[in-house]
Amino acid sequence: MLSPQWLDELRARVTLSGVIQRTVKLQRAGHEWKACCPFHNEKSPSFTVNDQKGFYHCFGCGAHGDVIRWMTDQQGLAFMDAVKELAAQAGMEVPAPDPRAAQRAEQRTTLIDVTDAAQRWFAGNLASTGGAAARAYLATRGFSEGVVREFGFGFAPGERQALKGALSQFPEELLIEAGMRITVEGKEPYDRFRDRLMLPIHDARGRVIAFGGRILSKDTDAPKYLNSPETPLFDKGRTLYNLHRAGPASRKSGRIVVVEGYMDVIALANAGFPEAVAPLGTALTEQQIELLWRLVEVPVLCFDGDAAGQRAAMRAITRTLPLLRPAHSLAIVRLPAGLDPDDLIRQQGPGAMAALLSQPASLLDTLWDHEREAQPLRSPEDKAGLKQRLMDHVETIQHPDIRALYKRELMDRFSAFAFPPRAFPARERSEWKPRGERGPLRPEASPDGGATMRRIMQGNGQDALAGAVLAGLARYPDVALAHADTLARFAEAEPRHASTIDALLDAAEGVDSASQLPISNEQGPGAPPDSTRFVFLKDTTDPATARVILAEAIALLVERPALEAALKAATARFATDPEGAFAEQQRLAERKLEIQRRLGQMASRGAALAAHDDSAHPAADNPPDDRKTD
Known part of the structure; x- marks a missing residue:
C-alpha cells in the first residue's frame, strides 16, 4: 500500500x-x-x-x-x-507491497464508516428536542440555514453512553480507535463529546475524519472547544479545517485566508468569503503551509487583533521563514485590537473585512513591525537587541537569494531607524522665502555688501565644485530661483555656505527675470573658477545647455554632504555590524565614484568645447609668432 x-x-x-x-x-x-x-x-x-x-x-x-x-x-x-x-x-522506487499497510488502509476505511455514522447521528440530534440549546446558540451567531447545513452542525447529548448506544453496530474498539470514546483504566469507557455543539472535520477529499465540539453549558470547567485526538484518520498537523471547500473557492478568488478557528471560518463563509481555512488547535505547521502553497502562492493570515492572535501570526511567520522560496510567502491582515473576524463583520459589515483582505501586509513588513514594537528602544543596547532579533530571523531562511534580500532590506530599515539624519545647528538666518514674502533685499543689504558677491564670482574660497556652482548661479539667476528649495536644504547641511547662498538668492530675486541677465559684481569680478572644468562657466557655451548642466551640478553638490554623512554613519557601525557596515561602505563608495565620473564628464565636455573654440578662433587665442626662422 x-x-x-x-x-x-x-x-x-x-x-x-x-x-x-x-x-x-x-x-x-x-x-x-x-x-x-x-x-x-x-x-x-x-x-x-x-x-x-x-x-x-x-x-x-x-x-x-x-x-x-x-x-x-x-x-x-x-x-x-x-x-x-x-x-x-x-527516479523513485515503488515501495514493495506491505500487508500491514493494506491492513491499515482497510482499518481507515472502517473508521471512516464510524465517523460518517457519528456525523449523521449528531446532525439528527440538532433537529431534536434535545438540540434546542445548540440551535439557540447558532441563532445568536447569525448563521444562515444554508451555512448550518453546509458545515454539518450537530449536537452531542450530555449522557456518557449516548453515542455508544446509537452506534451499537460498531464494536467498542472501533469507537475508541476513531476517537469517539475515551477509555480509562479500571473504568467503563465513555463518550468523548457530551453536551456540545458539534462540527465535522473533513480531509481534502471531503470525508469526515474527526470532530470539533463547542461547550454549551456555562457552568463547567471543561474546555470551551474540544477536538478529536489524533487517530489513524486524523493528523491535526497535516489537516486544515474546510480545505475541501476552500480549495475550489480559492481557484475562483485567487486567494486563501487562514483564520484561527473553525467558527471564524464559518463566520467568513456566512459573510461571503468561502475561501477560508483554519488549523486545528495548533500553530500553523510546515505541512499546512505547503498545503496552502499548492492552492495560492501567498496565503493571507487573518488572526485576531489581540495579543494571542498576534503571537499566533508570529509563530506562523517563524515556521514559514525557513520554507520561503521564490514567489511563495505569506501576507498578514492585522485585525483591530480585540476583534476576531466574526466581531469585525458584525460591527462593521463584510465590506470592512473585504477592505482588510484586499490590502494585507507582507511577511517582511509584519516581521519588522513586530520586532520593532516588541521591546522599548531607548538605549543603544535596546537597538542592538532589535538588530540581533532581526538577524536571528534572517539566518533561518534557507533560500540563499531570499536570505540575502531579507538581510539587505531589514538592515536598511534598521539603519534608517537607528541612525536617523542629525539635526543641523540653527544659524543666524531666517529660512529663505521668496522676496515678495519678506520684503526687498539686495546684495548690498547683506552684512558684508558686495564682498559676498565678489566671493561668489571668485569661487567662494571653497572647493571647486561649490565655487563653480555658486558662480554658475550668479551667471544664471533664474536657475538659482528654480532650485531655491534644494539650495536651502544644502545650506542647512553645509552651514559654511549658508550666508553665500542667502546673498545669492536675495540677489537673484532682484534681477529682472525677463532679461535673464547675470548678477553683477559692483566691486570687480575677481578671478572666477576654472571654466575649462565646468562647461556652464564657459562664455561660449549655449545658455540652454549651460543651464541643464548647471542643474546637474547642483544635484551632485547637494548629494555630497548626505553621502559623506552616510559614510560616517556606516563607519561608526563597524563595531556592531562589520558585515553590514562594509556592504554599506561599498555601496556608498561606488556612488562617490559615480559622482566623480560625472564631474569628470563635465570637465571633458568643457575641455572639448575649449578645444573647439581654440580651433575656431586661432587669432583670438593664439596670436601669431612674428619671429622669422632660418
Whole structure:
C-alpha cells in the first residue's frame, strides 16, 4: 500500500506540464499553461495546467486532476501502472507491497464508516428536542440555514453512553480507535463529546475524519472547544479545517485566508468569503503551509487583533521563514485590537473585512513591525537587541537569494531607524522665502555688501565644485530661483555656505527675470573658477545647455554632504555590524565614484568645447609668432 506521503513526494518530483506536453500542445499563459481540452472537442482553449498547484482543470467540461489522474484518465493506465511509470521518470522506487499497510488502509476505511455514522447521528440530534440549546446558540451567531447545513452542525447529548448506544453496530474498539470514546483504566469507557455543539472535520477529499465540539453549558470547567485526538484518520498537523471547500473557492478568488478557528471560518463563509481555512488547535505547521502553497502562492493570515492572535501570526511567520522560496510567502491582515473576524463583520459589515483582505501586509513588513514594537528602544543596547532579533530571523531562511534580500532590506530599515539624519545647528538666518514674502533685499543689504558677491564670482574660497556652482548661479539667476528649495536644504547641511547662498538668492530675486541677465559684481569680478572644468562657466557655451548642466551640478553638490554623512554613519557601525557596515561602505563608495565620473564628464565636455573654440578662433587665442626662422 502506497502511503500518502510517498505519493505526495512523487507528485512533487514530476512536472505536470512536462507530462501533459507529450501528448497535448500547451501554450504559456502567465504562471499557467493553456490548451484546447483533450477530454472534449472545443475551438478555444479552456484547459489549464498549473505546475505550482499541481493540477489541471478544464473550465468547459470540468475535467480536473493531478499527474496520476492524468495518466489514468488520459493515458488509460491502471493506477499502479501510472504510479510505476511516473516513479521511473522521477527516479523513485515503488515501495514493495506491505500487508500491514493494506491492513491499515482497510482499518481507515472502517473508521471512516464510524465517523460518517457519528456525523449523521449528531446532525439528527440538532433537529431534536434535545438540540434546542445548540440551535439557540447558532441563532445568536447569525448563521444562515444554508451555512448550518453546509458545515454539518450537530449536537452531542450530555449522557456518557449516548453515542455508544446509537452506534451499537460498531464494536467498542472501533469507537475508541476513531476517537469517539475515551477509555480509562479500571473504568467503563465513555463518550468523548457530551453536551456540545458539534462540527465535522473533513480531509481534502471531503470525508469526515474527526470532530470539533463547542461547550454549551456555562457552568463547567471543561474546555470551551474540544477536538478529536489524533487517530489513524486524523493528523491535526497535516489537516486544515474546510480545505475541501476552500480549495475550489480559492481557484475562483485567487486567494486563501487562514483564520484561527473553525467558527471564524464559518463566520467568513456566512459573510461571503468561502475561501477560508483554519488549523486545528495548533500553530500553523510546515505541512499546512505547503498545503496552502499548492492552492495560492501567498496565503493571507487573518488572526485576531489581540495579543494571542498576534503571537499566533508570529509563530506562523517563524515556521514559514525557513520554507520561503521564490514567489511563495505569506501576507498578514492585522485585525483591530480585540476583534476576531466574526466581531469585525458584525460591527462593521463584510465590506470592512473585504477592505482588510484586499490590502494585507507582507511577511517582511509584519516581521519588522513586530520586532520593532516588541521591546522599548531607548538605549543603544535596546537597538542592538532589535538588530540581533532581526538577524536571528534572517539566518533561518534557507533560500540563499531570499536570505540575502531579507538581510539587505531589514538592515536598511534598521539603519534608517537607528541612525536617523542629525539635526543641523540653527544659524543666524531666517529660512529663505521668496522676496515678495519678506520684503526687498539686495546684495548690498547683506552684512558684508558686495564682498559676498565678489566671493561668489571668485569661487567662494571653497572647493571647486561649490565655487563653480555658486558662480554658475550668479551667471544664471533664474536657475538659482528654480532650485531655491534644494539650495536651502544644502545650506542647512553645509552651514559654511549658508550666508553665500542667502546673498545669492536675495540677489537673484532682484534681477529682472525677463532679461535673464547675470548678477553683477559692483566691486570687480575677481578671478572666477576654472571654466575649462565646468562647461556652464564657459562664455561660449549655449545658455540652454549651460543651464541643464548647471542643474546637474547642483544635484551632485547637494548629494555630497548626505553621502559623506552616510559614510560616517556606516563607519561608526563597524563595531556592531562589520558585515553590514562594509556592504554599506561599498555601496556608498561606488556612488562617490559615480559622482566623480560625472564631474569628470563635465570637465571633458568643457575641455572639448575649449578645444573647439581654440580651433575656431586661432587669432583670438593664439596670436601669431612674428619671429622669422632660418
